[in-house]
Amino acid sequence: TNCRCGDTKLKVVDEYTSYLGTGDGGAIFMGSANNCTFKNCYTENYGGAIDTGNAYDSTFINCSSRKDGGGISKGYAERCIFRDCHTISDGGGIDRGDAKDCEFIKCYSIKYGGAINKGTAKNCKFTNCKSTTSCGGSLRGSATNCTFTNSFAEKDGGAIYDGSATKCTFTNCKANRCGGAIYYGNAKNCVITGNHAKSCGGAISAGIYGIPEEKDNLHKCTATNCKFTQNSAEMCGGALCGATQVSCTFKKNSAPKANNIGHYLSLSKVTVKKSASKLVLTAKLLRSYDG
Numbered sequence: 001t002n003c004r005c006g007d008t009k010l011k012v013v014d015e016y017t018s019y020l021g022t023g024d025g026g027a028i029f030m031g032s033a034n035n036c037t038f039k040n041c042y043t044e045n046y047g048g049a050i051d052t053g054n055a056y057d058s059t060f061i062n063c064s065s066r067k068d069g070g071g072i073s074k075g076y077a078e079r080c081i082f083r084d085c086h087t088i089s090d091g092g093g094i095d096r097g098d099a100k101d102c103e104f105i106k107c108y109s110i111k112y113g114g115a116i117n118k119g120t121a122k123n124c125k126f127t128n129c130k131s132t133t134s135c136g137g138s139l140r141g142s143a144t145n146c147t148f149t150n151s152f153a154e155k156d157g158g159a160i161y162d163g164s165a166t167k168c169t170f171t172n173c174k175a176n177r178c179g180g181a182i183y184y185g186n187a188k189n190c191v192i193t194g195n196h197a198k199s200c201g202g203a204i205s206a207g208i209y210g211i212p213e214e215k216d217n218l219h220k221c222t223a224t225n226c227k228f229t230q231n232s233a234e235m236c237g238g239a240l241c242g243a244t245q246v247s248c249t250f251k252k253n254s255a256p257k258a259n260n261i262g263h264y265l266s267l268s269k270v271t272v273k274k275s276a277s278k279l280v281l282t283a284k285l286l287r288s289y290d291g
Contacts, residue, residue: 025051091117136161
């Protein structure tokens with residue numbers, strides 16, 4: 001309790017002990033932390049601060065690892081703050097672990113999951129997190145009641161890669177390929193605004209040009225009761241690419257070069273009502289390669 005860990009090798013720096021690890025867990029291995037501060041902790045292996053352990057009410061600042069989990073590897077975090085944590089591999093903040101009521105600020109990974117890789121997030125905030133060469137700028141996994149702001153992925157999934165989102169907000173997230181907010185995942189009751197993809201699916205993409213890379217992902221991307229506003233893609237699907245939508249609203253989404261891409265819409269349960277002044281078309285959109 002009330003412990004602190006800092007930088008360099010086992011010496012006192014500003015009245016707290018510091019650690020530079022060559023094994024797993026730069027500060028803690030197979031143990032938990034409560035109300036602690038971890039600063040500049042590092043390991044050549046897994047878990048810049050903690051490997052195989054949980055953290056509560058703690059702060060991680062500039063912790064890093066050469067392998068997975070810049071802050072925590074194989075552990076759970078609750079009411080924690082991760083700032084500037086990073087890894088050369090997967091999970092800048094947490095790898096193979098879940099987070100609840102946490103905040104991730106400027107965390108990044110070279111590979112998957114700028115903040116969290118292979119985990120879930122609940123009631124968390126992600127700000128300016130990124131994957132510098134791969135996918136999932138903030139998260140590779142699922143999120144509930146989270147906010148994603150200015151997340152970035154060099155490839156796919158500016159905020160989330162291969163995971164679902166429920167009651168989440170995505171703002172100004174970007175992907176240099178597909179899925180400005182989400183790639184390979186569902187969204188329900190989300191607000192998705194101002195996201196961008198250089199290729200397809202400014203908000204959500206099921207794959208490259210909407211064509212999944214694996215057969216079992218064919219119907220994986222579904223958006224339900226979501227709001228899409230001012231999302232954009234340079235090639236196709238300003239909001240959605242290869243995804244199914246149910247009861248969603250779309251406003252001012254765009255794909256300037258979409259006319260050069262084959263459009264495909266699948267409609268069912270079409271009802272046409274004719275009145276004296278207008279024609280109303282009600283249809284269920286099953287699938288769209290253009291969005």
